[in-house]
Amino acid sequence: MERIDRPNDDFREKLSPAHLEEICSRHGLPLPRNVRPEHRGNEKVIYHLDEQFTLAFCVTDDVQRNVESLVVLNELPLIPTPRVLAWMKEDPATGVPYIVMGRCPGIRLDELWDVLGPRERLAMLEALGAGMGRYHTVSGTDARQAADKVSLSHVVHDSSERPLRRVEDWARLVYDNLGQLADRLGLLGLAASSVEQCLEARCAEWFSHNVRGLVEPGLIHEEPWAEHFYVEKSEEGFRLSGCVDFEEVNIADALCEMATLYASILGLDREYYEAFRRGYERFFQFPRNHEKTVRLASVLFDAWALVWLTARVPEPIPKWWREWVEQRFRRLAGWLGEAQPVSRALFRRDIGPW
Numbered sequence: 001m002e003r004i005d006r007p008n009d010d011f012r013e014k015l016s017p018a019h020l021e022e023i024c025s026r027h028g029l030p031l032p033r034n035v036r037p038e039h040r041g042n043e044k045v046i047y048h049l050d051e052q053f054t055l056a057f058c059v060t061d062d063v064q065r066n067v068e069s070l071v072v073l074n075e076l077p078l079i080p081t082p083r084v085l086a087w088m089k090e091d092p093a094t095g096v097p098y099i100v101m102g103r104c105p106g107i108r109l110d111e112l113w114d115v116l117g118p119r120e121r122l123a124m125l126e127a128l129g130a131g132m133g134r135y136h137t138v139s140g141t142d143a144r145q146a147a148d149k150v151s152l153s154h155v156v157h158d159s160s161e162r163p164l165r166r167v168e169d170w171a172r173l174v175y176d177n178l179g180q181l182a183d184r185l186g187l188l189g190l191a192a193s194s195v196e197q198c199l200e201a202r203c204a205e206w207f208s209h210n211v212r213g214l215v216e217p218g219l220i221h222e223e224p225w226a227e228h229f230y231v232e233k234s235e236e237g238f239r240l241s242g243c244v245d246f247e248e249v250n251i252a253d254a255l256c257e258m259a260t261l262y263a264s265i266l267g268l269d270r271e272y273y274e275a276f277r278r279g280y281e282r283f284f285q286f287p288r289n290h291e292k293t294v295r296l297a298s299v300l301f302d303a304w305a306l307v308w309l310t311a312r313v314p315e316p317i318p319k320w321w322r323e324w325v326e327q328r329f330r331r332l333a334g335w336l337g338e339a340q341p342v343s344r345a346l347f348r349r350d351i352g353p354w
Helices: 017-026 063-073 109-113 118-136 140-149 165-176 178-186 193-208 255-264 270-280 290-309 319-335
Strands: 045-048 053-057 084-088 098-102 156-158 218-220 229-234 237-243 249-252
Touching (some): 017 053, 063 084, 063 140, 109 118, 118 237, 118 270, 140 249, 165 178, 165 255, 165 290, 178 290, 193 319, 290 319
Antiparallel strands (some): 053 098, 084 098, 229 237
C-alpha cells in the first residue's frame, strides 16, 4: 500500500464509525465519544477517539517495532511518549496493523506554529529546546537499563561511536548523485547547475571539516519532524508534552535532530535559534561555531531529501509531487544563496515525507 500522506490515497475512505467502535470494544476500551482525525503529515492514519485515547493505523510502519520502542521509552520519564494500551498485527476488517495509545496532551507542533504570534513562538521554541535537551541527557546506559526491565534490549541502537554517521550518509549520497539530481530537477524546469556546484562545495566542506558533533551522545528522535512533537500551553507557559512515531530507541549525537528542526523552523530567524538555544543550554552547552555546523548539516539534509524524492520520477508527473520537489528546491537554493531565502516554515505537508 502506498503512503497515506499522498492526495487521493487516503486509507480513511475504508473506515467507518462502527469500525472504530468495534476496535474499542475488542480491547475493552470506552466507545469513541468525539472522534477527530489527525491532519496529514505523519505516515500513520491517526484518530483521536476522545481526550484520552488515540488510534493509529500503521499503514507503512512495522507495528511491532513501534510498540516495542514505546514500551521501552515509557520506562524513561525524561521523554514524554504515549503509553501503548492495545495493538494488533492485522485488523480483521482492513488487514492493516494498529496501535491504541494514550493521547498526548497539547497540540501538534506544526499546527500550533500556524496560530502563534511572534512572542509566543519564541516562548514555545525555548520550551522545545528545554524538552529536547532534557531527553538528550538519557544515556546509552539509561536506555539499556530501561530496555532490560521489559526484556527488549534489542530495541536500543547505540550509534555513539559514530555520532555523525547520519549526516555523513546524507553528504555521501548527495555527492554521489549530484549529476543525476540536476538532470531530474531539469525535468521540472528547475535550473540546478549552480545549485549543483554549490552542493559539491558543501559536501567537500563537510568531508574536510573536523566536525566533532554538538553534545555528548544521548537519546534522539530518529525522525524529528515537527509533526512528531506535541506542545502544551498552560498559564505557566509552554512545555514539550509528547513525542510520537518512534521506530527505535537510538543513542547518538543530536546534530541530525538539530539540522531537521533548523531546516523547517530554527533557521528562519536568528531569534528562533537563540530561543531554542536558551532552552537547550539548561542541559548542554553548545560548542563554538555550533550554528555553522547545524546550518551545513541542514543543507545536506535538504539535498539528501531531494535526491530521495527524485530517485523515481513518477509518470505522468502529478501536481502534488511537483509541489513537494519545487518547495524543497526553493528552500535549498535559498540556503545556498542562489535564490531568495524561504521565510516561512515548511513542514511535511509542504515538502513531502522527508
